[in-house]
Amino acid sequence: MKTPIPDRFLVSAGIAFFLIHSMQIGIGILGYQRDIAMAAGYDAWISILISGISIHIILWMMYSMLNKENGDLISIHQRVFGKWIGGFLSTIAAFYFFFLGVTVLRSYIEVLQVWMFPEINVPFVLGAFLLLIYYTISGGFRVVAGVAFFGVIIPSFLIVFLFYPVPFGELDYLRPIMNHSVTDLLKSTKAATLSFLGIEVILILYPFLKNKEKSQKWAQLGVLFSTFIYTSTAIVTFMYFSQTQLEHTVWATLSMFKIIEFPFVERFEYIAIATWALVVFPNICTSLWCASRAIKRTYNFQQRWVLIFFLLTSYIANLIFKDREIINVFISSISKSGFYMLYVYTPLLFILYHLKIRRRHKK
Amino acid sequence: MKQVLSLIVCVILLSGCTTIEKEVLDEIYLVTLAGYDLEDDKIQATLVVPIYQTEGTVRNEFYTAEGYLNQELDKEISLQTPNPVFPGKLEIAMFSEEFASKGFIELTDVYRRDPSISANVRLAVYDGNIKEFIYNQQVQNMDLGMHVAKIIEQAIEAEVLPKTNLHLFFQSYYGEGEDPFLPLLTRKNGKLKIKGIALFKGEKMVDQVLDDRLYIFGVLHNELTKGRLSIELPKQNARVSIGHVKTNKKVHITGTSSSPNIKLSIDLTGTIDEYSGGRKRVDKNIKKIENRVNQYLEKETQKMINSYQEQGVDPFGIGKEAKAHFRDWDSKTWQEIYPQVNIQTEINMDIVQSGVIR
Numbered sequence: 001m002k003t004p005i006p007d008r009f010l011v012s013a014g015i016a017f018f019l020i021h022s023m024q025i026g027i028g029i030l031g032y033q034r035d036i037a038m039a040a041g042y043d044a045w046i047s048i049l050i051s052g053i054s055i056h057i058i059l060w061m062m063y064s065m066l067n068k069e070n071g072d073l074i075s076i077h078q079r080v081f082g083k084w085i086g087g088f089l090s091t092i093a094a095f096y097f098f099f100l101g102v103t104v105l106r107s108y109i110e111v112l113q114v115w116m117f118p119e120i121n122v123p124f125v126l127g128a129f130l131l132l133i134y135y136t137i138s139g140g141f142r143v144v145a146g147v148a149f150f151g152v153i154i155p156s157f158l159i160v161f162l163f164y165p166v167p168f169g170e171l172d173y174l175r176p177i178m179n180h181s182v183t184d185l186l187k188s189t190k191a192a193t194l195s196f197l198g199i200e201v202i203l204i205l206y207p208f209l210k211n212k213e214k215s216q217k218w219a220q221l222g223v224l225f226s227t228f229i230y231t232s233t234a235i236v237t238f239m240y241f242s243q244t245q246l247e248h249t250v251w252a253t254l255s256m257f258k259i260i261e262f263p264f265v266e267r268f269e270y271i272a273i274a275t276w277a278l279v280v281f282p283n284i285c286t287s288l289w290c291a292s293r294a295i296k297r298t299y300n301f302q303q304r305w306v307l308i309f310f311l312l313t314s315y316i317a318n319l320i321f322k323d324r325e326i327i328n329v330f331i332s333s334i335s336k337s338g339f340y341m342l343y344v345y346t347p348l349l350f351i352l353y354h355l356k357i358r359r360r361h362k363k
Numbered sequence: 364m365k366q367v368l369s370l371i372v373c374v375i376l377l378s379g380c381t382t383i384e385k386e387v388l389d390e391i392y393l394v395t396l397a398g399y400d401l402e403d404d405k406i407q408a409t410l411v412v413p414i415y416q417t418e419g420t421v422r423n424e425f426y427t428a429e430g431y432l433n434q435e436l437d438k439e440i441s442l443q444t445p446n447p448v449f450p451g452k453l454e455i456a457m458f459s460e461e462f463a464s465k466g467f468i469e470l471t472d473v474y475r476r477d478p479s480i481s482a483n484v485r486l487a488v489y490d491g492n493i494k495e496f497i498y499n500q501q502v503q504n505m506d507l508g509m510h511v512a513k514i515i516e517q518a519i520e521a522e523v524l525p526k527t528n529l530h531l532f533f534q535s536y537y538g539e540g541e542d543p544f545l546p547l548l549t550r551k552n553g554k555l556k557i558k559g560i561a562l563f564k565g566e567k568m569v570d571q572v573l574d575d576r577l578y579i580f581g582v583l584h585n586e587l588t589k590g591r592l593s594i595e596l597p598k599q600n601a602r603v604s605i606g607h608v609k610t611n612k613k614v615h616i617t618g619t620s621s622s623p624n625i626k627l628s629i630d631l632t633g634t635i636d637e638y639s640g641g642r643k644r645v646d647k648n649i650k651k652i653e654n655r656v657n658q659y660l661e662k663e664t665q666k667m668i669n670s671y672q673e674q675g676v677d678p679f680g681i682g683k684e685a686k687a688h689f690r691d692w693d694s695k696t697w698q699e700i701y702p703q704v705n706i707q708t709e710i711n712m713d714i715v716q717s718g719v720i721r
Contacts, residue, residue: 115478135369168531172680173538175687242538248475258482259530266452267481 013215020222023198040188052227073203094294101287151282169239395508398493413506463568540682606636620689
C-alpha cells in the first residue's frame with residue numbers, strides 16, 4: 001500500500017493554490033450573499049472573514065495529519081480506526097466528494113436554465129458535460145490539476161467587473177458596522193462557511209504534490225485568496241442592493257453583473273455565466289477524481305471503472321431529481337454534511353490521530 | 364485512441380448542435396418601449412417595435428392591448444404581430460401619471476423576474492395618455508424607445524436628473540429610510556420633454572418636482588460635478604450664471620435616534636460664466652454673489668425638505684443616513700418622527716474664478 005507515487009504523476013507544490021482555490025469558488029459565489037445576510041444583515045462580510053480564518057486553522061490541522069502520515073485520508077483512517085471502520089469512513093468520504101461534484105453540476109445546469117436557456121435539453125447538456133469530465137479525469141491527476149489552473153486563471157478577468165456596480169451602490173448600507181450580536185454573527189458565519197467547502201480535497205490529493213510540506217503555504221494562500229474574493233464580492237453586493245431587495249434576489253452576483261453594459265455586449269451576465277463553465281468544471285473534476293481515487297485506495301478497484309460508475313450514477317440522479325424542492329433538500333444536506341465534516345469530523349480526527357501517534361511512540 | 368475519440372465526441376456535442384430554439388434576429392420583434400395607461404380599471408399596454416428596413420431606415424410599429432395581467436397583455440399582442448415579441452431589448456417602460464399614483468409595482472414584477480431584461484432599463488412617468496403620445500409621435504427614422512431613453516440618459520449625463528434606472532428604483536423602493544423617484548415626462552409642441560421628477564411614497568406617486576426646481580433637488584440628492592446655476596441679484600439689479608458647480612454634501616447627525624438633529628451642509632465651488640451687471644466689476648461683488656447664493660439655496664432647499672417632511676416622503680434618503688448613524692434606528696419610529704425631525708441645510712458657495720475678463 002505504501003508505494004510512493006512515481007514522480008511523473010506529481011504536480012508542483014504551487015498548484016495546491018489553484019486546486020484549493022478552484023474548489024472553494026464554485027457555484028456558491030453566484031448567490032451566497034442572501035444566505036449570509038439572513039442572520040447578520042449587512043455585517044455579514046465580517047462573518048466571511050471569521051469563517052475564512054477558521055478555514056485556515058482547519059487546513060492547518062489537515063496538513064499536520066498529512067505531513068505526519070505522508071499519505072492520504074485513507075491511510076489516516078486505517079491507522080486511527082483500523083481496516084474495517086476506516087474503510088467504511090473512507091467510503092463515506094468518497095461518496096461525499098461524489099455528491100459534492102453532483103451538486104455543483106446540477107446547480108450550474110440550473111443557472112443555465114434560469115438565466116440563459118429555459119428550454120435547454122438537460123439530458124443532453126448533462127451528457128456532454130459528463131463526457132468531458134470523463135475525458136479530463138481519465139487523463140490522470142495532472143490533467144485535473146491543469147484544468148484547475150486554467151479554471152482560476154482564465155475567469156480571473158471577472159474580478160475587474162466587480163467594480164462596475166460600485167457607482168450604483170450606497171456606502172451607507174454598510175453602516176453602522178458591527179450592529180449585530182455575536183450570536184447573529186456566528187449564525188451567519190456558519191452560513192458563510194458553506195462557501196468555503198472544498199478544502200477537504202487536500203486529504204485525497206496530498207500524495208500527488210511535490211514538496212508536500214511546502215505546499216501548505218500555497219494551499220493557505222489559496223484559502224486567503226478565496227476569502228478575499230468572497231469578502232469583496234459581499235461588500236460590493238451589500239452596497240449595490242438594499243437589504244430587502246437582496247432578500248428578493250436569488251443569484252445576487254449575476255444580478256449585479258446585469259448592470260454592466262458595453263456598446264458591443266448588451267448583457268454582460270451571459271458572458272459571466274458562460275465563463276462560469278470554466279469555474280465549475282475543475283470543481284466537478286476534482287471532486288469526482290477524489291471520489292474515485294478514495295474508492296480505488298480503499299477497495300483496490302480500478303479507478304476508471306469507479307469513475308464510470310460515478311458518472312453514470314450522477315447522470316441518472318440528475319435526471320431523477322428534477323423537482324426544485326428535492327434539489328434544495330439535497331443541496332442543503334450536502335452542504336450541512338460538508339460543514340460537519342470540516343468543523344466536527346476534522347478536529348476530532350486530528351485529536352484522535354495525534355493521540356494514536358503519541359501512544360505508538362510511547363510503546 | 365479512446366481519448367481521441369472521446370475528445371471528438373465532446374467537440375461535436377459542445378459545438379452547439381443542441382436542441383435549443385434558435386431566435387433569428389430578423390424573425391423576431393424586439394420591444395424597445397412599453398407604455399402603460401389605465402383605461403377604467405384595465406391596463407392598456409402599448410408596445411413599440413422598431414423595424415429596420417432593407418433600405419436602411421427605421422420604422423416604428425405600435426401594438427396595443429388591454430387586460431389585467433402582463434400575460435394577458437402579451438397574449439393579446441401576440442395575436443396582432445407577424446413575429447414573436449421578445450422583451451430582451453426593452454429600453455424604457457412608461458407609466459401614465461394616473462397609473463403611477465395608483466401604484467404599478469405589481470406590473471413590474473416580470474421586469475425583475477425575467478433575466479433577459481436589463482437592470483439598466485429606464486422607468487418613467489408620463490403626464491398624459493401614453494398611447495396617444497406613441498401613436499402621434501413625430502420621431503422620424505429612429506427607434507422610438509431608444510429616442511426616449513436617450514432623452515433621459517442625456518439629462519442624467521448633464522446632471523439635470525439624478526441617476527435612475529430599474530435597479531435604482533427598486534433599491535430605494537425596498538430600502539429603509541428612502542423613497543424612490545422617477546423622471547416625469549410630458550409632451551410639448553408635439554415633442555417629448557422632461558417635465559421633472561415624480562416622487563413616490565412606497566409604490567404610489569404622490570408629488571412632482573417641476574423642471575425649474577430640479578437643480579435644488581439635485582443638490583440635495585447627490586453630488587454634482589458640472590451643474591449650472593443662475594440667480595438674480597436684486598441689489599445689483601443683475602443676473603449671474605455660475606457654471607462648473609461642484610457640490611460636496613455632508614450630513615451631520617447629532618442627538619438621539621428618537622429626537623435627532625440633522626444638518627445637511629453642502630459646499631459648492633463654481634466659476635462665473637455670465638454676469639449681466641453692466642459695467643460694474645464682477646470681482647468686487649464676488650463676496651456678495653456668494654452670500655446671495657447661500658441665502659437663496661438655503662431658503663429653497665429648506666423649503667423643499669420641509670415640504671417633503673410634511674408629506675412623509677424621503678427621496679433624499681435622510682432616513683437612510685440616520686440609519687447609518689444611529690445603532691438603535693428603527694424604521695417604524697423613524698416614519699413617525701420624520702415629519703417633525705429638525706433638518707437644517709447649510710450652503711457654502713465658493714466662487715473660484717470669474718473667467719478671463721474682470
